[in-house]
Amino acid sequence: MKKQKLAVVFAALLTMVGFSSCLNGETDPTVSPKEFMKVNGGVGYYSFTSSSGYTITPANMSALKDVQLSTSYAYVIYSYDSSLMELNEDKSATINAVVGIRDGWAMPRATVEEDGNAPIYSLQNNTELIYYYGYPAYLAYYDKYNLFIPITYYYDSSEKSGEDSEESGADIDTHSFALYYDSEEASDKGTLLMHLRHKVINPDTKRDKTNTESFHFNIAAVLSAYTAKTGISMPDKIVIEYEESQTSSYDNTISNKLEFEYKSVFEENIANN
Structure with a gap:
């Protein structure tokens, strides 16, 4: 399985979003962006808003039942089918990892x-x-x-x-x-x-x-x-x-x-x- 990583720059310079996909003869349409996102809701009802304005609702919300975010922002890795959904739109996606970002x-x-x-x-x-x-x-x-x-x-x-x-x-x-x-x-x-x-x-x-x-x-x-x-x-x-x-x-x-x-x-x- 070959992994590819692409970088996308938000606002032309600094905010970087990573993507990865797997190739099995044909391109797998599943992509996995990684980005800093705003945290909405609470335990069991989280959603995450991108700097571009779209919101991710966890398709696997039950997997986040023990995640307690006390911060306003988090680093989020999520996956979705790019053949069915565009990047810059609200969507339901699988949350692979989420880490709260501490405030200064x-x-x-x-x-x-x-x-x-x-x-x-x-x-x-x-x-x-x-x-x-x-x-x-x-x-x-x-x-x-x-x-x-x-x-x-x-x-x-x-x-x-x-x-x-x-x-x-x-x-x-x-x-x-x-x-x-x-x-x-x-x-x-x-x-x-x-x-x-x-x-x-x-x-x-x-x-x-x-x-x-x-x-x-x-x-x-x-x-x-x-x-x-x-x-x-x-x-x-x-x-x-x-x-x-x-x-x-x-x-x-x-x-x-x-x-x-x-x-x-x-x-x-x-x-x-």
Whole structure:
């Protein structure tokens, strides 16, 4: 059985949807998209809405009876018959896997010392990575207000909840991330500069492993503050400054930056927003 993987880019740049199909002499019309989706409903009554606007209703809802999603967004892998249904339409589909995406915060204020107490190993742009659930993590937009950022950080593997080396431990849940925008800070015209800070419980604990996980950030309040300050409704690009280190110690951080496009991703929709 030969597997093919295709990539589709939503809004021309960043939101990537994967497809796979099997070939048995003839092309199998079953496709399996993978994407960040908005979570609707609750346990036993979930549905998932794509960034393109269509909604997936699980055909195998009973298989999700034990899935409890406490997040607004999830990474969803689902399958359907492409000979009967189009991609960009509401449909019933088989949910193969679903993973809740944890939320970060985005605040329109300057950073203070108490905002961070742990370093970040790295940020990634447009690169598929494997994090502890075993699914890809990549930079993506759901819409112009909701952004998913893959963050690699240190965690304590001695507190693992299972024997699988990719399985998360208790320490994973002690990490939180926030973006800060200081309207009084100078930046290049057309650039939205935000500072990413990492906080963790028990910051003095030595953390010996790295984990990469996509976090969701709603930047609506930041964009509003940016527009009020600059008169620009949409920045050309976003720059995220973060505190990087090659160890888990917060004493040896250096400042690094990740830069990516913003306005060009959404410029076709500017007139309608």
